[in-house]
Amino acid sequence: MKHLPLDLLERYREPVPRYTSYPAVMHWRAPPAADAWTGDLAATLASGVARLSLYVHIPFCQSLCSFCGCNVRIVRNHALAEPYVDTLLREFALYRERLPGVPLTLGELHLGGGTPTFLPAGALDRLLDGLLEHCTVAPGADLAIEADPRNTTREQLAVLRRHGFNRLSLGVQDFDPRVQEIVGRVHDAQTVRRVVDSARELGIGSISLDLIHGLPLQTPESLAHTFEAVATLRPDRIAFLPYAHVPWIKSSQRQYTEADLPEPQVRSQLLAVGRDSMADMGMIEIGMDQYARGSDPLAIALADRSLHRNFMGFTASHTEALVGLGVSALGHGRASYAQNEKSLQQYETRLASGELPLQRGHAMSPDDLRVRGHLWNLMCASKTQVSATEHELAWWQLAQQRLLVARRDGLVELDASEISVTQTGRAFLRQICAAIDPWQQREPQQMMMASA
Numbered sequence: 511m512k513h514l515p516l517d518l519l520e521r522y523r524e525p526v527p528r529y530t531s532y533p534a535v536m537h538w539r540a541p542p543a544a545d546a547w548t549g550d551l552a553a554t555l556a557s558g559v560a561r562l563s564l565y566v567h568i569p570f571c572q573s574l575c576s577f578c579g580c581n582v583r584i585v586r587n588h589a590l591a592e593p594y595v596d597t598l599l600r601e602f603a604l605y606r607e608r609l610p611g612v613p614l615t616l617g618e619l620h621l622g623g624g625t626p627t628f629l630p631a632g633a634l635d636r637l638l639d640g641l642l643e644h645c646t647v648a649p650g651a652d653l654a655i656e657a658d659p660r661n662t663t664r665e666q667l668a669v670l671r672r673h674g675f676n677r678l679s680l681g682v683q684d685f686d687p688r689v690q691e692i693v694g695r696v697h698d699a700q701t702v703r704r705v706v707d708s709a710r711e712l713g714i715g716s717i718s719l720d721l722i723h724g725l726p727l728q729t730p731e732s733l734a735h736t737f738e739a740v741a742t743l744r745p746d747r748i749a750f751l752p753y754a755h756v757p758w759i760k761s762s763q764r765q766y767t768e769a770d771l772p773e774p775q776v777r778s779q780l781l782a783v784g785r786d787s788m789a790d791m792g793m794i795e796i797g798m799d800q801y802a803r804g805s806d807p808l809a810i811a812l813a814d815r816s817l818h819r820n821f822m823g824f825t826a827s828h829t830e831a832l833v834g835l836g837v838s839a840l841g842h843g844r845a846s847y848a849q850n851e852k853s854l855q856q857y858e859t860r861l862a863s864g865e866l867p868l869q870r871g872h873a874m875s876p877d878d879l880r881v882r883g884h885l886w887n888l889m890c891a892s893k894t895q896v897s898a899t900e901h902e903l904a905w906w907q908l909a910q911q912r913l914l915v916a917r918r919d920g921l922v923e924l925d926a927s928e929i930s931v932t933q934t935g936r937a938f939l940r941q942i943c944a945a946i947d948p949w950q951q952r953e954p955q956q957m958m959m960a961s962a
Contacts (some may be wrong), residue, residue: 511789512934519778519918523783525754526944528798529889530821531847532882533872535840537949542846548608548866549610550843550910554831555609561617561648563829564641565821566598566885567836569624569854572661573693575708576762577683577722577753581838581852582624582892589949591633592954599640601835601861604606606644616645617829620822621655627874631665638673652807652827654679654718664712667705669909671712679718679749685739686732692766699739706743716806720746723780724753726770730779737787748793752777785937796824797889797939818889824890845874877948881905885943886927893930901926905948912945 527534539943541547555562569583606614629637647653654677656671667678682702683695690696705765706717717741723733740748755771757763772780792810793801800823802808807826811817813935818828821840834841837857839850848871851857860867874882880900887894900906912930916922921935922942935942944950 511785511797512937513786513789514782514937515936516775516778519781520775522938522941523774523778523920524855524941525752526940526950528940529885529943529947530587530819530823531840531842532885532947533878533949534747535847535849538589538847538849538870538872541848541871542873544868546865546873547843547846547868548570548605549847550846551605551677551831551833551841552609552612554844555590555612555614557830558613560647561615561828563618563620563820563832564616564645564823565832565834565836565839565841566619566621566626566637566641566833567623567850568594568621568626568628569837570594570628571623571625571658572628573694574762575681575683576693576765576948577695577725579754579756579760580622580624581929583854588628588630591629595629595633595637595640597858598637598754598835601831601867602641602644604861604864604866605833606834614645615648616642617648617651617827618820618822618825618832619653620901622822623656625658626655627660627662628664629666631669634666635669635673642673650827652677652825654716654822655793656681656720656756657705659705660697662705662706664825667709667712667714671714675714677716677718678705678714679720679747681720682740683720683722683723684728684733685736686728686758688727689732692726692770694762699742704744716746717743718747718749720749720751721784722751722753724755724772724777726766728772728780730776730783733780733783734787737784737791741787742792746803746806748788748884749799750781750788751799752781763951782883795936796935798807800824815891818846818888819889840930845879847872847874877905881946881948884946888929888931888943889939892936893928895928897927905951908944908948908951912951913942915940916945 569581570585571582572586574584592620656679659680685699788801794804796802796808796812808824811826818825820832831843832841837854838852841848848868851867851869857867884894913922917924920932921932921938
């Protein structure tokens with residue numbers, strides 16, 4: 511992994527989408543009609559080789575972490591787990607009723623949140639039984655869960671392994687006690703190690719850790735110590751994400767001020783510390799804030815250009831459709847996106863009346879499909895071909911202008927018909943994709959043209 515000059519990190523630090531969908535969720539409006547949505551899913555999965563992803567959102571957390579941007583509900587009463595499992599299984603049954611005869615070959619199952627390990631082992635077991643009994647699990651399927659090390663038990667891990675789970679993603683964020691205290695996420699390295707060791711002993715072979723840079727009170731020195739502790743855990747993957755300070759959206763972030771946050775130049779130093787530490791650990795930069803060991807399926811897929819991208823980020827398992835279950839869950843077919851109600855009450859009420867609880871979404875136009883194809887090619891295969899017809903479009907004229915600075919900085923290579931991402935450019939995939947995103951082209955050209 512190549513060392514990046516601080517001035518380069520400074521120039522490309524403007525926030526842009528993470529492109530787990532195109533268009534980005536912020537641009538979605540009314541949801542597709544339920545029949546149109548399930549019709550798209552049916553058409554997408556009609557082939558005997560098509561594979562399905564399931565994403566299940568568990569919104570409950572016992573305490574609020576101020577850095578979190580997810581749809582969560584803070585509760586301490588675990589009695590809520592059982593009725594919520596009932597609701598999830600009711601939603602999945604509704605999908606099956608609307609997809610009669612459609613083969614459900616599972617290539618990916620991801621439990622996210624919130625805190626999926628809020629569910630006691632018995633509720634977790636019942637949920638997985640209810641989902642998997644209706645699916646054929648494909649060879650090499652990726653079954654993963656996001657877990658809070660503070661409330662993940664060996665009993666829960668045993669349930670997961672019994673159902674074939676092969677990856678555990680732990681929210682660590684930072685090991686510095688001062689940083690943990692101010693963001694409300696207090697745990698020590700030994701707590702995390704106990705969960706990691708238990709998972710490996712039970713046969714969950716892939717361990718992912720989530721870390722954040724730019725947190726309040728974080729310094730390059732403290733982050734270096736965090737990575738020293740991380741290295742001893744020998745993770746297979748690391749998600750190293752930038753902190754987003756949005757107190758006007760997340761009121762919990764008002765408990766600290768701008769003075770507690772690292773200055774912009776220090777934020778760049780924090781990113782550099784993390785990247786250098788991961789290089790020392792033998793990690794490979796996959797892109798979009800994701801890193802993996804060379805032996806990990808993500809790194810292998812990057813090398814042979816077979817990566818896939820969806821709402822869970824990069825995956826080595828290609829799936830054609832994703833069904834999201836649970837409050838605020840997202841899904842996609844071949845030509846549309848959909849998101850469930852964000853209000854737990856609204857979500858439950860609509861399901862109780864037999865409705866799919868869709869709140870917003872997007873039907874893909876031919877232009878959307880064209881641009882998404884280019885974005886996915888750049889992110890997953892590091893190159894994309896631009897046709898002669900596209901050369902005449904205003905979209906391509908603007909994209910070329912915005913990419914000139916990126917080419918000068920060594921992030922891309924351009925010729926008459928191809929955009930290629932360089933090894934250095936993998937660190938700036940978000941900005942490269944934003945340059946050819948028509949939605950972002952309508953914004954001030956600060957991220958690509960500021961240094962022109």
